[in-house]
Structure formats: C-alpha cells, structure tokens
Amino acid sequence: MARNKTQNANPTPATTARGQRAPKGVLRRLLRTLFSFYPVLLPITLVCIVINAIVSAAPAVFLQNVIAIVDESYQSGDWASVSGRILTYVAVLVVMYVISLIAGAFYTQMMAIITQGSLKKLREKMFSHMQDLPIKYFDTNGHGDIMSYYTNDVDTLRQLISQSLPQMTISGITLFVVFCIMMYYSMILALLVVVGVVCMVLAARAITSRSSKYFLRQQITLAKAEAFMEEMMTGQKVIKVFCHEEGARADFDKVNGEIFYNARNGNRFANILMPLLGNIGNVMYVVVALVGGALLLTDVPNISISGMAFSISIVVPFLNMTKQFAGAIGQVSNQINMVIMGLAGAHRIFALLDEEPETDEGYVTLVNARENADGSMSECKERTHVWAWKHPHHDGTVTYTRLQGDVRFYDVDFGYTPEKTVLHNITLYAKPGQKVAFVGSTGAGKTTITNLINRFYDIADGKIRYDDININKIKKADLRRSLGIVLQDTNLFTGTVMENIRYGNLEASDEECIAAAQLAGADDFICRLPEGYNTMLTGNGANLSQGQRQLLAIARAAVADPPVMILDEATSSIDTRTEAIVQQGMDALMTGRTVFIIAHRLSTVRNANAIMVLDHGRIIERGTHEDLLQLKGTYYQLYTGALELD
C-alpha cells in the first residue's frame, strides 16, 4: 500500500504549474545567475560574441567599396590599375576575418563550457537545496513533478543557454550593425527595410503566440497522458485478468488524440514561421531593388550619413544587407518558442530554489563523551560509544547529559495544516529501553506521532522532551542521528548490499556491517546472492523480494546503533513464519533501546511495555497486552479480529 497518507491529508497544489509562461524578471534573474557562475569568463565570452557579430556584418562595407571600384573600371578591363586597391581591401578584410574567427572559435568553445558548467552548478544547487527542504515538501509535491525539474526543465534551459541566448545576442548585434551601415549608405532604403522589419515582427509575433500557446498546452496534455499511462501500466496485470484491453485502448486513444491535436497545431505554426519570414524577406528584397532602381534612374538626392550619391555600388551591398537583416530576424523568431519554454523552465527551477529550507534553531549537539568517576560527563574526541548532549546555556556554561533515549510527549497537538488538527492531547512517555507500540486504523495518527519525534514536522502545541531536553533545542541532525527508523516501504540505493547497510553508519567496518546483517537475520539470504555482500542493487533493490528489502533496512538501522528506534510496520511484508525467524534478530535489535513500534500484526506488539490504541488522533486505550485484553475495548476487538485493521 502506498504510504502517501500525508499527501492525501493536505493536497497543496503545485505552486508552479506546467504550461504557464514565466513572469517578467525571470530572464534577468537567469542572467544574473549565469554571471555569478562565471563572473570573468562570461563577460569575456560576451565580448568575443560582440566582436564576432560586428565583423560578420562588416563585409557589406567592403563589398560596396570593391564593387564601386569594379563598377568604374570594368569597362576599361584594366586590372593592373585597380588591383592594388582591391587587394588592399581584401587584405584588410582577411585580417578582420582572422580576428572574427579567433573570437568565434573562442566564444563557441567557451559557451560549451559555460553552458554545461552552469547546468552542472544549477543542478548541484537544486539538488543541494532540495536536500535541505523539509519532508513536508516531498509529502505535498508529487515525485514526478519534482523529477521533471531535473529532466524537462533543465533540458529546456540547456537549449536556452547554449543556443537561444547566444543566437539572440548575435542576431541582435548583427541587426544593429547592419542597420547602422544601412543608414550610412541610404536612409530612404533603410527606412524601407524598417517597414519590412515591422511586418516581419508582427507576423512572427502572431505566429509564435499561437504556436507557443499550443506547445504549452502540449506540455499539459503530455503530463496528463503520462499520468494516465502510469496508472494503466501499473494496473496492467489487472487489465489482463479482466480482459479490459479494448477499454484501455479506447481511453488511450482519447488522450493520445489530444496530444496529437496540440502537437500538430504547435508544429504547424512553428513550421510556417520560417517560410513566411523568409519570403517577407524576399519581398522586402524586391522592394528594395525596385526602389533602389527607381532612385538610380530618377536622380532623387540620397539622404545618408555618408552623403554618398546613389549608385549601383550602394544598391548591391544593400541587397545583401537586406538578406542578412531578414535572416537575423528569422533567427530571432525561430528562437522565441525555445525562449518561452526555457524561461518557463527557469521559472520553475527558481521556484524550487526559493522553497523555504528546513529551519534549525537547535543548539544542543551530540558529542562523544566519557563518564567521569563522579558520574558527570565530559566531552572527548575519540569514539567511545558513549554519547552526551552538549547543552550550552545563556550564561556561557555548558552542561553534558548522557544520551539515554528517554522520550516524553506532553499534551501534544498537531495538524499538517493549521485548520485540521490530526493529533489531540497526546501525552506519553517511553523510558530508556522501553517498548511502546501504536495500534489503530489507517489515519488514526500512528505514523504522524513518529514524524514528530524526529521533527519531520513540528508540533503545534505541547512539548516533546528527549532525555529531558526540549527537542526544539536539539540540532535536527543530532536529534535524527540518535533515532533509528525502519519504514514499511523500504528504500534502497543503487550500490552494493554492503554499501546499503553501511548507509546507517558510514564509519562502520565490513565486519560491523555483516554483524548487523546477521543480527537482522539478513545474512542468510545475502550469502545466497550471486556476489554476496558485493551484489549490486539497482532500481530500489528490484531483484530482491519485499521481505528481503525489509531485512536489509533492519540491518541498516542496526549498524547505526541508535538509542531510540522507530519501527513503522517494519515487518509487514514478512510472512509469519519468516517473521518468527527474524523475530530473534528484531528482539536482539530492540534490547537496550527505546523502541516505538507500529505494527500491522498485533502478535508483534504483544510484549511491548505499553500499547497505545489510537483513534482519530487520540489515545483511547493504553496499557499492556494483558491490561487491554481485560478491558475488552477496542484493542480486544482488534485482537480478536472483530475490527478491521489496515
């Protein structure tokens, strides 16, 4: 059964829905982030981009000059008289080309480094930030949603950084430089081009707004289809058993049709863009040629910065520039969809980075300690297997309290949301070495109580004390280090069996890990694995049975050796016979520790020091097994099977 109770208890909608445009300011923040990653390299690269762009716009000037020379002397056919001038121009051009090539080679190389480096840093930032988020975040956001930050959003960002941004910069500069040259030659023709550009921009805007609308919708339908497929594939065996294949197909066709509709329309508009802009460019070209020709013939005075008169040597490069201009605008518009998607991705990533991390105002820490002759504790560096809480006080003194595992709840109230209290007036104590069991139906609040002990969630009212220290004063990391936890849904990591056990205590030796496995009763099956303790586990231990995974989780907790253990349905997937075998290990694991145990099978809680029966967030019965049976209340009914327990 999926353990997402808390998720159902407070469904908070994702703050950054897919298929939305990013608000203003995201681009600026993205650029600022990029600059902060590469404060030196990025500006240098930018300079190279500018040089490259300017130089690649420059040939128009040389073309004009050379054609002017050719134009005035081609009828004479005398090469020798003009070769010097032409070759000088060409030589200057070549020098500029060399500069441009060097700048170009440099910036493309650097961009590759910057793009990948930035993505890496961003990923690290995201991951590292995510590690610091409270567990509430993971309970209220779908895992698929969180994953898509790393896959979809980072991928769109990659396109944005590596292609769209440099391309837009280059095109922007080209547009500017070419426009200046145009103005230099002839303002009339330049204005004509401006009119053409306005048409192109309007056309581009009309089309990209439509295509991006469909593309963003496509993202939504894709997500919907993903959810549908996930549900169907998860239940694929049920579909087979009920011969429901046809129904599933029909449902799928509907969802699939929606994706198709959006994808097709989005791509249609996106595909139209280039031919449309290209041909507006062509028409512009023709108009410039016509007007240019007319001007040549009619002797209208040319208005230009250079003050040059109209001639063929102006019209020819002008035509080329028109082409270049149109091309640059095409490039920019072609990137618009990428930019919209990329910024939407960046926005979501920033939203993740802006999530409030788990706060920790605790100052009491856990230290290795030694017991002095007089019974007091003192701190020491080496591992002594004796731990103490180091408690600094306002007056500058420091006291040490031995870590024992005494946990007490005083009148604790709690709700996942302020409106709905799920635990009421919980008061209980567990003295060092005692075993406290929680029993009750789904949603009674068993797991919630354990969530409070390790401060996955903070209580609304009341107090929890650990070794007589308010747990709010204890540093969260140290508090959690003093608690071991085994959950019903076991999560294993990609790595060897040994590494997975060692996860409980990174300093544990191989021998200690094996001892822990033996304690948990896992040694037996591990040794039968193809490579024993060095067997690689992948996909959450996909090659192990659920019961075997739980045994590994128990071993992992054993190697951590904490004074307090929380067992949340730790043996629910182990059948009764195997459990009887594991029981010994479990008993060994539990001796000398304070244990909070939530169990599916009442047989496992029978020998607890205290059993709490929970109902709707309240403790309705408490006592030992015998006490509660005598009471003939809810526990008795549960025990005799008259009430459902799940």
Place this chain on the structure above:
Amino acid sequence: MIKTLARSIREYKKTAILTPLLVIVEVVLECIIPFTIANLVNEMQAGCKMDVIVQYGIQLVIMAILSLIFGVAAGNTCATASTGFARNLRKDMFYRIQDYSFENIDKFSVSSLVTRMTTDVVNVQMSFMMIIRIAIRGPLMLIFSFIMGFVMGGRLALIFLVTIPLLGIGLALVIRAAMPIFRRVFRKYDALNDSVQENVQAMRVVKSYVREDYEKKKFSAAAEDVCRDFTRAERIMALNNPMMQFCVYAGMAFVLSFGSYVVITSRGAEVAVGQMSAILTYSFQILMSLMMLSMVFVMITMSMESAERIVEVLTEKSSLTSPKDGLTSVKDGSVDFEGVSFKYSKKAERMALADVNLHIRSGEVIGILGGTGSSKSTLVQLIPRLYDVTEGCVKVGGVDVRKYDLETLRNNVAVVLQKNVLFSGTIKDNLRWGNPDATDEEMLEACKLAQADEFIQQFPAKYDTWIEQGGANVSGGQKQRLCIARALLKKPKVLILDDSTSAVDTRTDALIRQGFREFIPETTKIIIAQRVASVQDADRIIVMDGGRISDIGTHDELMERSEIYREVYTSQNKAGDSDGQE
C-alpha cells in the same frame, strides 16, 4: 528497425510523401530567386529602364508568393505527418502492451514504458520531421545552388570545390569524434536522473540518517562526470561554427579578389557584378545546407537510441497468445494440474514450481497456505493462463487451458490479484470491468456478496462515488472487497482469491466465505491466505513449501501430520485465545 517504425506511418503516408515534394518546389524557387536578382542587378548596372525593373519585380514577387505557399504547405504537411506518426507510434506501443502476457509485463518497468511512450517518441518525431523536411531540403539546396553557381559564376564557382569538401570532411570528423561521447553521456545522464529519483523517493531515509551531505557529495561527483563528458562533446560540436565561418569567409575573400579580377579582365562579359553577390548567396546556401545536414545527422544518431527502445516494445513478442478457434465455453469449474513444473524465465536455474499434481473438483473450496516465496501465487496464476507452464499441463473443465480462447478462459476463471488495483473512476466504472453490461441490480448483488454494499451505502454518492487513482481514498479492506465484487461480476466458474482479504477483519472475512458457500456453491473457490482462519474451513488445504506441494488435507488432518501447518497455526493462535476467532 526502420521497417518496424515505418509501419506506424499509415494514414500519414500521403502527407509524409507530399512534404518532400513541396519542399523540392520551395527549394527550386529559393534557388531561382537569387539568380533572377543577379540578372536584375546586372540590368540595373547596365542602366536599364524602370519597366524592366518592374517586370523583374513582379516576377520576383510571384516567386516569393509561390515559395511562401509551398513553404507553408510543406510546414503544414510536415507537422501533420510527424505528429501523426508520433501519435501512431504511441498508439501502437500502447496497443502492443495490451497484448503483453504477464511475462512480458514483468520485463519492463512502468517508468521505462512511460518514458518510451513520451520522451523517446518525441525524439523520433523530431527526427522524422527533420528527415522529411530538412534532410530533403539540405541535399537539394546543395545540388541546386551548386549547379546555379556554375551556371552563373563560371570560374568563380571553383571556390565551391574547395569549401564544400573542406566543410564536409570537417563536419564528418566532428560528428565522428562527438557521437560516441554523446551516446555514452546520455546513458550517464539517465543514470544521474535515476539517482535523483531514487533520492527523492528515499527522502525519509536520507533525512532520518542525516545523510544530506553524503548525498550532495555523491550527486556532485556524478554531475561532475556528466558535465565533463557533455562539455567535451559540445566543445567538439562547437568547432562546427568556426569551420562554417571560415568557409564563408574564404568564399567571400575569393569572390572579392578573384571575382573582381574576372569581371574587370573580361569586361563584365564572363561574369558581371550581379553575379558576384549571387555567388556569395549560393555559397552561403551551400554551406548552410551542409551544416543542416550535419545537424540532421546528429539528431538522427541521437534519436537512434530512442528508436531502438521504441522498437523493443513494438517487437516484443507476446509469449502467450490466444489459439485460433479456441474453445469458447468452459464445461465446469474443475481444475487439474498434471505434472506441472514452471519457471519464470528460461534462464532461471530454480523451478518456481516443481512437479505439481493436483485435482480440484468443480465447486470445491480450496485453501492455500505457505510462506513468502513458496510459489502460492505462481500456482494459481497458471490456471487463467497468466503464464504458461514449462512442463506438464493445467486443465480447466477437463481441457488444457492452452486450448481455450483466452478471453473465454479468463472470464470463467476470475482472479483477484494480490497486488490489486482500482482505477480512477466511479465505483460503478470499476465494477463494470468485471462485466461491461452489468445492471445496477447485478452490481448490488455482487457487492452484497463481497460485503462491500454496506460501506458503499455509507458514501454520500453511493455507487457513483469517485475512486482516486489506485483507490487511494478507500481503506485497504474496502479496496479488497471492491476488487472481489468486481471479480464476482464475471460470474466465473473458478474464483481465485490471492491473499485478497488480508486487510478485511475476520468477521467480514468469514461472512464473505459463508456467502460464497451459500450463493455460488457450484463455483470452484481457491483461496490463498496468510491467516489460517481464512482457510481453516475449506474442503481441502494445500500447504506449499519451496515451490512444491508439501501436503494436502483438511484442517484436522494437517494439524496432525503437517509440521509447517501446525507451526503457522500456533504462531497465529498463541495465548490460548484461538477460540476467540471464529
């Protein structure tokens, strides 16, 4: 592989073929336009009249409009063809998966199937779009521009002979160097994302053991590795741009120097000024198309992996198919296992079931008990032919299950699976899985029998209550009872409950069994359970151990002779309150 994929084009074949045709026209026009302009420029230089210019202008505008029409049409057909192809691919995969047997399903993980149907299909769609549009456009553009260049520029076009091979070889080298890195890095990238997923899922464990910093370090190392490879690959790819620029520049310098020389020495006879700029346009177009081709090539190579993964799903042979002219009726609910052995895969060393002989009479109630991994579920899954036996045969109604039409068999042998699933929809929607034509009365009846009616009536919307995905809004016991009702609606001859009442309280559990006995006495009932109480009153109880039948008998017989049975019994009935249970 291409053949398999191509089969999914189907109704979009027309648009898929039309697109390149339209593109050809578009390209031809695009190549004629610079040619016409070159002539215009020459005319203008020669000092022509306005009407000539206008004539050229009209010609050009018409060409531009035609080019626009063809371009837009091509864009349209291309979008339809590629997204339609993608739609068919998704459909074919989904349909194919519906035909999978349990064995096939076990082979793929859910997330991998979903990725194949989303990301991988999108990759292939992109490639397809490029192939029918740009891959045609590129070479055509190259050839046309090349020809036009020679037609117009004469000797000037010689520069193509230098720049084309130069860029071509350069691009080929770049691709050859970068592709292996790309292929490798994409695999690493997947692994990186897998590890993020693993981390997200295991967050409670990470936080409980205070391993945040450890995880950060682990992630950093993996991210660094991915970044290094990606950077290397992208830096190689980044060489494309300067190479391209170099060739353009070389062309420019050549045309300006040698071009002017030719124009002047031939007095404009061999090549005129107009041609000079036209040849620059062509040279640019040629290099662009080479560039595009290399991009297409990269894209195709990258989507190769995706295509392979899709084909894997499409060509996966269902290991279990319905026989032609299979029997469409089942005589009765008798079940026979004759010398059955079974293993999950051919490679498996251990038999999951070994040498099982078993005869169940129609209408009998059979309990099955055994530890985890004793193959209880495996045994019953052979009856509706969810898997095929490795040796021996399973018979239902006296006939080998492989002789039945699959749908007939499965409608007559209903299984309530251990990992049962409700789907998002109303309770009625879910129940109708058992029988699409079930009337309200039939549903009510089935739910009463499964002891589900009582709690359904308590919901405000009763039978129209919406069930969340996976049945998240009903309790485990309620879910199990709904699943039983769903199976009952099939009116099966054999009903198999695979640990389907584990979350149901013992009283209700007993009521369900009592109902079975009274209302569907002729149906064979096979009940797998963890609780002895659930099987205690069965006609016979099978005790499974390590893939073999350890013993068969009534409760009393087994208490006497089966050690395993006794062990399980006592472990559940300690403290002498066994009589507290029914």
